[in-house]
Amino acid sequence: MQRSVSTTVRVKLHSLTNRKAHLLAREYEAFQTAVHGGDSDLYSATDQQASKVQRQKDPNPDTEQPVVLRNDVFDVAHDENTVLSSWWVKVPVYDSEQGRGNSIWCPAHVPRKDEQLVQEGNIRDSELVRRDGDWCVHLVVKRSVTVQDEYDDVLAIDMGARWVATCAFLSDRTTTFYGEEVRRIREHYKQLRKSIGKAKPRQGQQVVERIGDAEARKVDDRLHKIARSIAEDAEERNAVIVVGDLGGIRKDNDKGRYVNDKTHKMPFARLLDYIEYKAHDAGIDVQLVEEYDTSQTCNRCACEGVRATQGRFECPACGLDDNADKNGALNIGKRALGKFSKPLSEAGAVLAQPETKVIVHRDDEPANLQLIVDLTPSGGTPRF
Numbered sequence: 001m002q003r004s005v006s007t008t009v010r011v012k013l014h015s016l017t018n019r020k021a022h023l024l025a026r027e028y029e030a031f032q033t034a035v036h037g038g039d040s041d042l043y044s045a046t047d048q049q050a051s052k053v054q055r056q057k058d059p060n061p062d063t064e065q066p067v068v069l070r071n072d073v074f075d076v077a078h079d080e081n082t083v084l085s086s087w088w089v090k091v092p093v094y095d096s097e098q099g100r101g102n103s104i105w106c107p108a109h110v111p112r113k114d115e116q117l118v119q120e121g122n123i124r125d126s127e128l129v130r131r132d133g134d135w136c137v138h139l140v141v142k143r144s145v146t147v148q149d150e151y152d153d154v155l156a157i158d159m160g161a162r163w164v165a166t167c168a169f170l171s172d173r174t175t176t177f178y179g180e181e182v183r184r185i186r187e188h189y190k191q192l193r194k195s196i197g198k199a200k201p202r203q204g205q206q207v208v209e210r211i212g213d214a215e216a217r218k219v220d221d222r223l224h225k226i227a228r229s230i231a232e233d234a235e236e237r238n239a240v241i242v243v244g245d246l247g248g249i250r251k252d253n254d255k256g257r258y259v260n261d262k263t264h265k266m267p268f269a270r271l272l273d274y275i276e277y278k279a280h281d282a283g284i285d286v287q288l289v290e291e292y293d294t295s296q297t298c299n300r301c302a303c304e305g306v307r308a309t310q311g312r313f314e315c316p317a318c319g320l321d322d323n324a325d326k327n328g329a330l331n332i333g334k335r336a337l338g339k340f341s342k343p344l345s346e347a348g349a350v351l352a353q354p355e356t357k358v359i360v361h362r363d364d365e366p367a368n369l370q371l372i373v374d375l376t377p378s379g380g381t382p383r384f
Helices: 018-035 044-057 112-120 180-199 204-236 257-264 268-281 324-336
Strands: 002-013 067-069 075-078 087-095 100-109 126-131 134-146 153-158 165-169 175-178 239-245 286-290 306-309 312-314 321-323 371-373
Touching: 002 087, 002 112, 002 268, 018 044, 018 067, 018 087, 018 100, 018 126, 044 067, 044 087, 075 112, 112 134, 153 204, 153 324, 165 204, 165 324, 175 180, 175 204, 175 324, 180 204, 204 239, 204 268, 239 268, 239 324, 268 286, 286 324, 312 324, 321 324
Parallel strands: 153 239, 175 371, 239 286
Antiparallel strands: 002 100, 002 134, 067 126, 075 087, 087 100, 126 134, 153 165, 165 175, 306 312, 312 321
C-alpha cells in the first residue's frame, strides 16, 4: 500500500552575516506582531500565512509562533563546490531599506542522515524557528512510502508527562515504558540553569545557551533510540502503530505549574516524527487516533474509572487496578479497532479501511500482565 507521508527535517542556519541575521530577526518579530493581530510589514506570502495562523490557531498573546514559509517562495539548494556550506536555504524576508519583499540565501547544516531525503523528497510549506539565539528551518518533506496493508497486531502508544511513550501490544498487553532518561536529562539541565543564573547573573546567559544546546542534543539522541526501538518491536511482531493524537494538549489544559512544566515541554511532536520516519522505512504504518477520554476509561469494561494517583488507574465497576498510562495505551489500541466508545471512523484515522487486515486475539484474562520497562542508566522502574 502506497502512502504519501511528511517528515520534518530540522536544518540549522549558520555563519550568518549581520545583515542576514538582522533581516531574519525583523521578519520573525513582524510575524509575531501579525499573528497576534497587529500591523507589520512582511513578505507578502508570509503575511498571508500569518493571517491564516491567526484565524486557525488564535494563539495566546504570550506565545511565539514559527514563521510559516510557503514552499513556492523559499528554496533549498545543495552545492558541494561552495566553501562556506554545501547546503543553502533561501528565506523570503521584507527588506525595509528597499521597502519591498526580498530573499536571502543562508548557509545551512542538514543532518547527514537526512540529506538524501531532502534531495529526493518534495519540500512543502515549512517553518522558520528561533531557538536559544540560533535560527533553524523545519523542512517538511513529502515522500511516497510503501507500507504493509495486513498486520497481526496493534502497537498502541500513549504519550504523557511521566513516560514520554507507553507502548502496549493489544494482543497480549505486553507493555514498555520509555522516557525515564529524557526526564532525568531535562531535570538535570533545568537545575543547572537555575544554579548558573544565580551564581553568574552577567555571564550566565551565554552559559545557559550552551547548556541548552547540550540538553537538546542529548534529548534528541534519546528520542531517536526510543523511536528505533518502537519501530523494531512493531516490525518484529508485524504490528501497525497507533498513537494518541495530542493536538491541542497545550491549549486550555491548565493542570498546575508542576504538571504544566512536565507536559508542555515534553518533545511529543518530535518523537512522533521520528517514530513515523523509522516505521515507514520498515514498511509499518502509523496512524493517529483521538485520545480524548482514553485516560479516564477502563480498557477492560469501558466504564469510567478513577485516577487515585497520576500513575494509577482503578475501575470501580470491574475492579481493574493497573498502571494509568498502560490503560490509556490499551484504550488507544482498542479505539483504533472500533472496540469501544468512539470507533476509528469517528476518530479520523483510516486503519479500518477494507485493504487493512488487523488480527487481534481477544481474551478475558486480567490486565495485570508482564511489563517491560525501558532500561536506562538511571533505572527506569515505575512504582505503582
